[in-house]
Amino acid sequence: MQRTVSDDLWSMLAQAGVKRCYGIVGDALNPAFEAIGRHPEIEFVHVRHEEWGGFAASADARVSGGIVAVCGTAGPGVTHLTNALIDALRERARVIVIGGDVHTDIMDTGGLQEVNPYELFRPAAHFVGRVVSAKQARAVFTQALDACATMSGPAVISLPGDIAGAASPLGNEPVYRPLPQPAVGPSAGDVAALARLINAAERVTVFGGAGCEQARDLVVELAERIAAPVGFSLKGKAFLESGNPNAVGMTGLLGYGGCHEALKSADLVLLLGTDFPYPDFLSVGEAKFVQVDRRPELLGRRVPLELGIGASLEALLPELLPLLDERTDRAHLDRALKTTARWEKKLRAYVDDGAELSPIRPEFVAATINELLDDDAIVTIDTGTPVIWAAHHLDFRGQRTHLGSYSWASMANASPNAFGAWKAAPDRQVVALCGDGGFSMLAFSDLVTEVAAQAPVVHVIFHNALLDFVNIEQQEAGMVPWGTALDEIDFARVAEAFGATGIRCDDPATLKDDLRRALAHRGGPVVVDVRVDRFALAVPPGVPASTAAGFVKSLVKQAVHGGFTRVVKEGVDNARLV
Incomplete structure (x- = not known):
């Protein structure tokens, strides 16, 4: 032909x-x-x-x-x-x-x-x-x-x-040769300038992102040499938390640990391989900023810089480390680590006795999943409150990794992301943490695709009948939540109708067994419909005064306009976070 x-x-x-x-x-x-x-x-x-x-x-x-x-x-x-x-x-x-x-x-x-x-x-x-x-x-x-x-x-x-459909005009089959990836190295002057800034600083904090993936061990070595706490973005969490003695958590609305404090008290912050899009959560003190990224077009677009270097960390750090003085004063680091330890206890406020708390706490769901995951599991996460619970309660030891719509924040990504991840790595466990809004938006149509492929993807739906993240946003803006309620769906029964395995979980005492059964299933997708507490909140460190004021204003409005019972319930269900 x-x-x-x-x-x-x-x-x-x-x-x-x-x-x-x-x-x-x-x-x-x-x-x-x-x-x-x-x-x-x-x-x-x-x-x-x-x-x-x-x-x-x-x-x-x-x-x-x-x-x-x-x-x-x-x-x-x-x-x-x-x-x-x-x-x-x-x-x-x-x-x-x-x-x-x-x-x-x-x-x-x-x-x-x-x-x-x-x-x-x-x-x-x-x-x-x-x-x-x-x-x-x-x-x-x-x-x-x-x-x-x-x-x-x-x-x-x-x-x-x-x-x-036209005939090829080429005499022979075309040849395509992939281009090599260009090396991105620093100049000697940039390396020397960075070394001078670090050696002159008294309190250095590292904040890393996805660009640290190939240089994880070098970043940890850097932090240990200069006694620097290491905070990270959600993308950076996969590489910089587990096994890192200087890890101090995250900042922003997903934040926890001593990261906020470490940024606030630093006199120099090193932004390594990150394009963290919330400058108000970075510029919380009087620190100077240095940014290193292989994409020079990103330098300085979030915060003003003392120095910007367009280079990969795996090229920069081996040249930088020999130029740095080893620091023995650990006061800055130890304060951040002490705060992080307190936060670790706080994050377990609704986890340790979660099997006894009804309705099921979303924190308990995420922590239980974390306990059961394989060490090379791939977790995909819907935009919304599942991101909060994953950030707080999943660790990425071993070869675990996670995917989400972190730089675009689209709803409904977790289910298709999970299927694509499974196609790329069919021997690895794949779990999708879904919001009920996101799952009903896009996942239903292609659940049949997963069934046809016999994809052993486990979907865990945080079912609160609410666009919960939007609900929180509206309260932070001082509004009475509106348009965020969702009609009830029995996701497990719908999944069964598509030919998938459906598991409905209302009882916290059976959650672990239900999740264990889902993760052990082979021969097609599983949908675990977990009915979670719709009033559960997370309180990050360093909440801006305007955000706190907006939330209080919203609660007052709700109480005045007939929502007093809901306000009381929200307070009671989150009392341990205070």
């Missing part, structure tokens, strides 16, 4: 290491997917919603480290992809999009399902290429793959059906 432009596409994708393409075929994509059958090295994963497929592809790419494809046909198909792609862009996931497009002879005529791919994908991709001729196709495919790989984010190939 004559080779087509689509054959060239799939061949180049396979040479780039693509193993899977998620999506839905149809219309403009039909010629492209006629060709994929001739390229069995790439698996097509048929999903029921393109957005779900986009989130799955993003997680697949993050876990595997490779490029993963996702597709949607012209018009509605590609527009369904956009939210998941913006998330992939923010999470630096190598996702390549094969987007259907209208035939070239009706472009720019307002034809059925026509959408301008450049305008549609501008906020969602590093590169957008529209294939308008068979001769041009190879160059677009190459640029898309190069951008996806080297810039660590989505690239889009907009492919009209008439070009996809």
